[in-house]
Amino acid sequence: MLKAHLKIIKEDVNHRPSVVADQPGRSFLIAFASLTARQMAQAEDGCKDSAGQVVTRSECDAPFHMTSCAGYGRGIYMGFSVWDEGYDADEQGIVIGTDSAAVQPDQYGLISKIESGEIAGQVMYYGTCLYGLTIDAGTDTAEFNVEALFHNKSGGSININEVGIYAHGGPGSDSWPNLQQYCIIRDVLGATIALGDGEYVRVTYTISIAT
């Protein structure tokens, strides 16, 4: 069994952290099943990318690529430091949005994704990294973390209601920038996060298996 757990920490302008979400991830979407099966079978399975376009490719390059940091997850920004390589990338990795509509299994993206930027309604994306793979043979469990940092520099408050992961999977015959993004997880938060101007949020998904 594979599961996800979602934790969000907000840091105010004085860098005081507070946990604003700590909930089970509920929502692996159809793209996760489809991309896995497509890679298992090396066969077509029409799958919608995050723009809602059906992508019919027989093979898929790294269909769960999540790190927006030049392809490597080094986990170096623990504690809200910034890694420039992941800066301003809102098409891959953990993404945030404003809509609170319930999740359905065939959704292909966040309903209202917040774009990366510094103008009204935008939040700066500081990149997604992976770290902390552990295997515990004693409990027959294993996990790793997917984490991203966001900074509101828009001049106003922004409400966050949805969070997800866009995986960056390319077709076998194409290459950057012709790769597609697929939303493999979307979660609606239990409570709205009001992210004030100057504040940060760190979003962490813990992906785990239990045998």
Next chain:
Amino acid sequence: MNDAVIETNVEAGIIQPERKIELEGAVVLDLVFTLRDKNGNVTNERFEQGHSFLANFIKLLYCNAMRHHAPYADGAALSLVDTGGTARAGSGAATAAFSVGSGGLHGCAFRANAGTGTTGWGILVGTDDGTILPKDINNYALGAKIAHGTGSGQLSYGDTSIVPSTHDGASYSYAGITRSFSNGSGANIDVNEIGFATYFYWDTSTYRYFLLSRDILDTPVTVPDGQAMTASIRIRCYC
């Protein structure tokens, strides 16, 4: 004397299995077995809920998510244990498993579309009920894999195809693969375990084989002599 009146209320309906609460938000393995006689008629269908992604699976998911064989965050090249029990540290040879490469081996970290007669990878079945090899997250092989053939205790491994993605619009989606097997051994064969394995270059330019899931069935599936079985492993996502 009054006539006795007996009233009965009959309610008919299809009993649906109650969804377990712990499945919400989970990705599980559907294990579906269909048996057919020599005329192609379905003689039995079985479903079991599989749970058992192995350590190799999450390691490969981790590498897939990074598009790299060596997760620098953890300070060392990541090792997978092949189906022979040897730990193999990833190297640049694994590039083709995670990125566009030549030779058609694109993104094949979970590749399991084994063809007829192949038993080194793909969907694999065995007879062990956990007595030989108890289930463990670090399992790297089936406990007693059934060999390919028509001899005693053997099954003929067939081809593999995709189970297209589908969803119910409300609570789940799934997709997966299916593989056919036939029993020409002359006797019934009990299948007690199922898993799937992949193969690709990992540590060197020599193919390695890695088991990614293994489930021991609650009840064995008996494949009668002369019958065929299709075994499907579906990735089911609950939300």
